[in-house]
Amino acid sequence: MSDRGTPIAERRSDEGMSKVARSDYSSVLERHLEALGAPATLPAVVCGMAGSRQGWQEARYLTIPAPLKDIVNRAVQVTGTRRDIRILPGLAQRDAARADVMRGEETQLLGALKDADQACLACLPGTHSKWARFMDGHISGFSSHMTGELFGLLATQSILRHAVGAGGNFDPADANFVDAVCEGFNHPAEITRMLFSLRASQLLFDRPQISGYARLSGLLIGCEIASARIEFAVPDLIHLIASGKLAGLYQSAFSALDMAVVPVDADAAVVAGLVIAARQYWPLSDRQDEMERMKS
Amino acid sequence: MSDRGTPIAERRSDEGMSKVARSDYSSVLERHLEALGAPATLPAVVCGMAGSRQGWQEARYLTIPAPLKDIVNRAVQVTGTRRDIRILPGLAQRDAARADVMRGEETQLLGALKDADQACLACLPGTHSKWARFMDGHISGFSSHMTGELFGLLATQSILRHAVGAGGNFDPADANFVDAVCEGFNHPAEITRMLFSLRASQLLFDRPQISGYARLSGLLIGCEIASARIEFAVPDLIHLIASGKLAGLYQSAFSALDMAVVPVDADAAVVAGLVIAARQYWPLSDRQDEMERMKS
Numbered sequence: 007m008s009d010r011g012t013p014i015a016e017r018r019s020d021e022g023m024s025k026v027a028r029s030d031y032s033s034v035l036e037r038h039l040e041a042l043g044a045p046a047t048l049p050a051v052v053c054g055m056a057g058s059r060q061g062w063q064e065a066r067y068l069t070i071p072a073p074l075k076d077i078v079n080r081a082v083q084v085t086g087t088r089r090d091i092r093i094l095p096g097l098a099q100r101d102a103a104r105a106d107v108m109r110g111e112e113t114q115l116l117g118a119l120k121d122a123d124q125a126c127l128a129c130l131p132g133t134h135s136k137w138a139r140f141m142d143g144h145i146s147g148f149s150s151h152m153t154g155e156l157f158g159l160l161a162t163q164s165i166l167r168h169a170v171g172a173g174g175n176f177d178p179a180d181a182n183f184v185d186a187v188c189e190g191f192n193h194p195a196e197i198t199r200m201l202f203s204l205r206a207s208q209l210l211f212d213r214p215q216i217s218g219y220a221r222l223s224g225l226l227i228g229c230e231i232a233s234a235r236i237e238f239a240v241p242d243l244i245h246l247i248a249s250g251k252l253a254g255l256y257q258s259a260f261s262a263l264d265m266a267v268v269p270v271d272a273d274a275a276v277v278a279g280l281v282i283a284a285r286q287y288w289p290l291s292d293r294q295d296e297m298e299r300m301k302s
Numbered sequence: 303m304s305d306r307g308t309p310i311a312e313r314r315s316d317e318g319m320s321k322v323a324r325s326d327y328s329s330v331l332e333r334h335l336e337a338l339g340a341p342a343t344l345p346a347v348v349c350g351m352a353g354s355r356q357g358w359q360e361a362r363y364l365t366i367p368a369p370l371k372d373i374v375n376r377a378v379q380v381t382g383t384r385r386d387i388r389i390l391p392g393l394a395q396r397d398a399a400r401a402d403v404m405r406g407e408e409t410q411l412l413g414a415l416k417d418a419d420q421a422c423l424a425c426l427p428g429t430h431s432k433w434a435r436f437m438d439g440h441i442s443g444f445s446s447h448m449t450g451e452l453f454g455l456l457a458t459q460s461i462l463r464h465a466v467g468a469g470g471n472f473d474p475a476d477a478n479f480v481d482a483v484c485e486g487f488n489h490p491a492e493i494t495r496m497l498f499s500l501r502a503s504q505l506l507f508d509r510p511q512i513s514g515y516a517r518l519s520g521l522l523i524g525c526e527i528a529s530a531r532i533e534f535a536v537p538d539l540i541h542l543i544a545s546g547k548l549a550g551l552y553q554s555a556f557s558a559l560d561m562a563v564v565p566v567d568a569d570a571a572v573v574a575g576l577v578i579a580a581r582q583y584w585p586l587s588d589r590q591d592e593m594e595r596m597k598s
Contacts, residue, residue, distance in 0.1 A: 024335045067506075070560075082391070084492075089494065097505055098502075100504075100506055101522075102507065104495075104499060105499050105502040105503040105505075105506050105525075106498065106502045107502045107505055109568065123518065131350070134461070134498055135494075147457040149466060149495045150499075150502070151494035151495050151498060152461075152494050152496065152497045152498050153494055154462070155460050156460075156494070156497075157459060159455045159456075159460060160455075162457055163459060164451050164455060165430070165448075191490055193532075194490070195490035195491045195523070195525075195528055195529055195532055196490035196529040196532055196533065197490075197492075197493060197529070198431075198447035198448050198449055198525055198526050198529050199400075199402075199445045199447050199529050199530075199533065200449060201452075202402065202430055202445075202446040202448050203400060203401050203402055205516075206394075206395075206401040206402045206403045206446070207398070207401040208478070208583075209401075209403055210363075210394055210396055210401050210403065211401065222354065225383055226494070228496050229491075229493070229494055231361075232491055233491055233492040233493070233494050233495050234495075236489075236491055236492055237492065239521075263373070282355065
């Protein structure tokens, strides 16, 4: 990280909780830092599943409502490592009727909402899309939606695979997608019927599979937005925290529904969140030496 | 079949469309009939996927609204066989916004509603549950719901598998199931959220997996019933055409929602439907000889 909070170097890998044993987290991190030429004294901030009970070291969920800044304050320091490593906690909504958890997205919220001075809603699309309400510096409520996982299962494992084929790319402005977003949004309570109807449409009207793929995506995203609208009072402002293809699809969906959004890049948001935490743990002046060494 | 329309003999196998090539349908049927000692002149009525385009011989969908008796009148006779074999058509709802198809369930409807003298609704739970409206001797509308398939995929392939475990049996009166039916029925538009919440509940409140299994089943069934209630004017009478475990679950669900149902055994309904067709094609007097031979 430069002193402006922008990345000096980046490494990505798929070595997540499902692939790394508890005892191997440290060596995985060290290997990546070494490849970047990071000094042994450089500290690290970690977010996501590494903080889960089955991860590296548990960073217990912060119960909401919680101040955004508590995500930084309530990190745990990893024990048994020479390096100073902090793991940020996830968030939990401990309401029996609306139980919910997140890990990783809270750091995106931290980065994306750092300058927010009014109540707003954030939408973070994904395998398990998250919606969060932000008010008076607090995360006051959130929900997770199985949109992405449902899409993947239905498109590849269910009878709908015959209606969507191998899928592929479609334009976010494609009418099949946009119309289905509106149908899902207007009739979310009929999703079990609308899903099967995708298959029947294709049988009866010889619809091309790519249109079925776009429609499946649209129906599920429309349903998710409808559910969030029921749950949260819709504020003037929705921060759409997304990257890549999902960003385009959700922007198109919100536009079709006449809902205004502020787009925020999800990758930039997580970096911004980690920087906020790092700056608090290790004020800039203390770390100038390490950074100079990395840059050189 | 006896002259009273009750089965003299029965054979079951899993040799359906997914396992049998078009050219093999005849030999599969002959093998089963031979095992029963059926004479070569005994005719046969077939329903289900054998009549699909990829099946034995296409029995084109009957477009609804259609008189129930047209299911019998519009059967196709299989060509190229010595035996007289008729395949009953499925039903299609050729409405672009509510496209739907069924094959097999129409024969259950035929058998279950043969004496119905008033408008009613039929619910046929399954992998793709069907709901059909019957009025003035016609099937006037129907819909399919992916309830059973969604349950199977979510319970075994999704993150919810951690919340439901290997599943197992639960009592249809189990409060986890009944409460979830009511939640699904009252908040069907929030299904994407409620599904993920199952996983979060288990993480936060250490719920046992068997309760997650019952809740997943209840949420999806509640959602399906809510969707059907939106689609169809709820009449005084719902015929629940189901067998085995599903019959118990749906009866419990309807009871929890204070909706009265007439239970109809699904296996008996399909036999009754086939008998109605057989009686019309081959009046009883003509077939007395063959039946006597089978009984002896």
